[in-house]
Amino acid sequence: MTINDIAQLAGVAKSTVSRYLNGGSVSRKTREKLDEIVRETGYSPNTFAQSLKAKRTNIVGTIIPRLDSYSSNEILEGIDQELWQRQLQLIITNSDQNVAREIENIYALARQKADAIILFGGVITSDHLKAIHEVNIPVVILGQETPDVHCLVHDEAHAGITMGRHITSLGHQKILLLRVKKEDRAIGQLRRAAIIEGLSQKASVEVEEQEVSFVFEEAYQQAKLILPKTKATAIICVTDTIALAVMKAAHELSYVIPNDFSLAGFGGYNATTIVSPAITTVRYPYRELGKKAVTTVLQLLNAEDVPMKQIMKNELIVRESTQKITLS
Amino acid sequence: MTINDIAQLAGVAKSTVSRYLNGGSVSRKTREKLDEIVRETGYSPNTFAQSLKAKRTNIVGTIIPRLDSYSSNEILEGIDQELWQRQLQLIITNSDQNVAREIENIYALARQKADAIILFGGVITSDHLKAIHEVNIPVVILGQETPDVHCLVHDEAHAGITMGRHITSLGHQKILLLRVKKEDRAIGQLRRAAIIEGLSQKASVEVEEQEVSFVFEEAYQQAKLILPKTKATAIICVTDTIALAVMKAAHELSYVIPNDFSLAGFGGYNATTIVSPAITTVRYPYRELGKKAVTTVLQLLNAEDVPMKQIMKNELIVRESTQKITLS
Structure with missing residues (x-):
């Protein structure tokens, strides 16, 4: 059983199967079809994942929207702590809230052989989806829900x-x-x-x-x-x-x-x-989001099953700046 | 006239001449000697620099001490703006105030073929100097004065x-x-x-x-x-x-x-x-420091003469939190 066989059975391109096995972006319909074929044929994606491991650079790339954002920095802290514990290398690129730069950074990180990309989502365009599709490595989007891409969002x-x-x-x-x-x-x-x-x-x-x-x-x-x-x-x-x-x-x-x-x-x-x-x-929970992003990326690299959308909880903190209306 | 000839004339290793021509770290004495030989022999380091240009990745790597530091973020903004204008790529690595990680990041950026490294200085050890020496690409240190390494410091x-x-x-x-x-x-x-x-x-x-x-x-x-x-x-x-x-x-x-x-x-x-x-x-002037770091790096890549230490000015801003002592 080879990737070619799987591709033929599913009626999709070999590159789609490769993307599926790599944890890359695949439509839900195709994913379900491939899940079924893998189950039926007993094809072990882990073997494939293992062979990929050898090629890994242990670099995880991130794309942040701004350098002066408190939330981005907190998420990065979470990512950094989690990667460091696992002896993986974090590299950060900035898009300065510019869609074109964000997309360039997706390709740039792929060229630099990052194993996976964590994208801090802002405005997500079809060019993003095209780039995510083309780079053929796991991409996780934070903070924005996006069809057919794994994402972690706030409630x-x-x-x-x-x-x-x-x-x-x-x-x-x-x-x-x-x-x-x-x-x-x-x-x-x-x-x-x-x-x-x-x-x-x-x-x-x-x-x-x-x-x-x-x-x-x-x-x-x-x-x-x-x-x-x-x-x-x-x-x-x-x-x-x-x-x-x-x-x-x-x-x-x-x-x-x-x-x-x-x-x-x-x-x-x-x-x-x-x-x-x-x-x-x-x-x-920005730091927790960052940590969860890393575990998600690692699951994808190991070809494990990951829900397309994970939701993070939050809580109201009442402080001094809000009070009962005073009727004058 | 080749690098070998220059090295023989100066009585230093070929790698030292290469480092000198690359804008890397060389002791003041050696630098002065090589300056003199280059002047006397009419050897054009620019030719060498030109040939290097072809090999460039247009990536400048930075090493920051923390992800939540206002000053680091401001400096990064300045670096990012200046690099972006020149269509160069910024990658950021974090050392989390850990000397071992900082040194690892120097080697990691060199492996990723960064053209140059901008290091946000904290505690500088002999291991730093060794790494800076070994990677053989221009390194600029910000905020800390270091012998034989180009640095930008505050007054x-x-x-x-x-x-x-x-x-x-x-x-x-x-x-x-x-x-x-x-x-x-x-x-x-x-x-x-x-x-x-x-x-x-x-x-x-x-x-x-x-x-x-x-x-x-x-x-x-x-x-x-x-x-x-x-x-x-x-x-x-x-x-x-x-x-x-x-x-x-x-x-x-x-x-x-x-x-x-x-x-x-x-x-x-x-x-x-x-x-x-x-x-x-x-x-x-954090942003200006970042911008100046980029122009310094580019000068070094072009084998131009750059002072080993550049000093940035600052100014007192008196606001409400300081007042004349009230005698009670």
């Missing part, structure tokens, strides 16, 4: 709904939601929608939305323009970086948090505990 | 003296200096000594010193123990991360800054402007 529904409920439970009715671009599906769409869902479980809640940048300095400049115009008594920011930017703008404009308005973010970044008042947030 | 003398003078000019006489381990020469020795020098230009100043960690969480735990015991009216921290950790501990212990004590750091980290009161600091 955005839980995070958003819990936060929305917390804010309305404090009696707030006029809410300002600082969201990000829709092209970021996880944060721009799923997280946002869940917040709205959580908020709208109380009737008579008015939600005003403004789109801001992920980048601290830009969000800060935007907040300085937005704050004087809003009548909201609570501001929910889809990331802690945005919440910290709002806090800086608020200090500068002499607003007092939480008396003038409550403020909340998402992430659980360290800085939210340093500022005063400390910021209410949802803590995302 | 620690200016930073420390300026800060020391600022604190005594406010009338403070009892100062607590939170320093780091001496093995870090730039911060643990040079920066510390310059602060002491700045402080001691006023007579009757008492300086108490405590050693703390570079890492936020550890410094925060240490600060919680140190703060209740000190009688200082001003606390100088050798990094902004330590100053932020002190601020968190102070909030928790209900000290009011700057009324209970003035607080200052070094670095110019973003977070020092978000907290309240904003923290007095010395702004180090």
Whole structure:
């Protein structure tokens, strides 16, 4: 029984079987078909995986969106710790939030013979999928759900709904939601929608939305323009970086948090505990996500079965920046 | 005229000449001798450099000490921008403040055929120098001065003296200096000594010193123990991360800054402007350092003359956290 035989039986290209055995990206339908053939024929993908092992470089490549992102750095810490324990080498490449660079980095890491790639997902395009398909090594995407690619995502529904409920439970009715671009599906769409869902479980809640940048300095400049115009008594920011930017703008404009308005973010970044008042947030398990990404990559390299999507839990952390509405 | 001829004339090994032409590490004496021979014989190292160019991978490797360091991330931003403009590829490796890993990363980057290495310096050992010597590609060290290796350093003398003078000019006489381990020469020795020098230009100043960690969480735990015991009216921290950790501990212990004590750091980290009161600091030009590291590496690859040590300027930024001593 050879790869050729398997390919013929499945009616797919040999490269598809190779990708399947390598833990690369294969459509669900093809995967199910190949699973069945492997079961029926007793073909042992492990033999194949073993032979691959010899060719391994023990390098795992990562592609991060920004060099100054708290969440990326925490995830990298988790990845690094886990790889180091296993004597595997981590190399990091940056895409600077540029889709073209992200795709270039996928090919570059493959050229550098990385055994696998962990991609910190932002905006995922068809070019990404094409590159992931072509490089023919396991790719795991973090933070964004993508069809036919293994991914680890946060439980955005839980995070958003819990936060929305917390804010309305404090009696707030006029809410300002600082969201990000829709092209970021996880944060721009799923997280946002869940917040709205959580908020709208109380009737008579008015939600005003403004789109801001992920980048601290830009969000800060935007907040300085937005704050004087809003009548909201609570501001929910889809990331802690945005919440910290709002806090800086608020200090500068002499607003007092939480008396003038409550403020909340998402992430659980360290800085939210340093500022005063400390910021209410949802803590995302970034380091654990990084560790899980490594175990997932290793399972794929060993041709083990891995669910296409794994979901990480999170929890609301109520701090000083949110309080019951004071009726004046 | 071949490399062999040059080596014979200079009385050194061919590999030394190759290292010299590659911009690698060579002792000052040998460098001067080779400079002279190249001048006298009219041997053109550029021809050699040209032939090397064909073999280039256009990859520049970096070795960073930690994934969660503000200054490292800022320097990386500068490096990344500069490399990207020139269509060169950046790969980042982490040593997690572990000397053995740092040295492994030097060899690993050489194996991955990086054209050059930018090493974010911490504790530099003889094993570092050996590795730098052996890999035979240009290595630039950032932040630590090292004999016979090209380095870019901060003007620690200016930073420390300026800060020391600022604190005594406010009338403070009892100062607590939170320093780091001496093995870090730039911060643990040079920066510390310059602060002491700045402080001691006023007579009757008492300086108490405590050693703390570079890492936020550890410094925060240490600060919680140190703060209740000190009688200082001003606390100088050798990094902004330590100053932020002190601020968190102070909030928790209900000290009011700057009324209970003035607080200052070094670095110019973003977070020092978000907290309240904003923290007095010395702004180090991290991004510019990163950019300069790239131009230095490219000069070395082109066999151009580069000073062994380049010094970056910095400036004191006075903010709300330091004030004139209030006599009670």
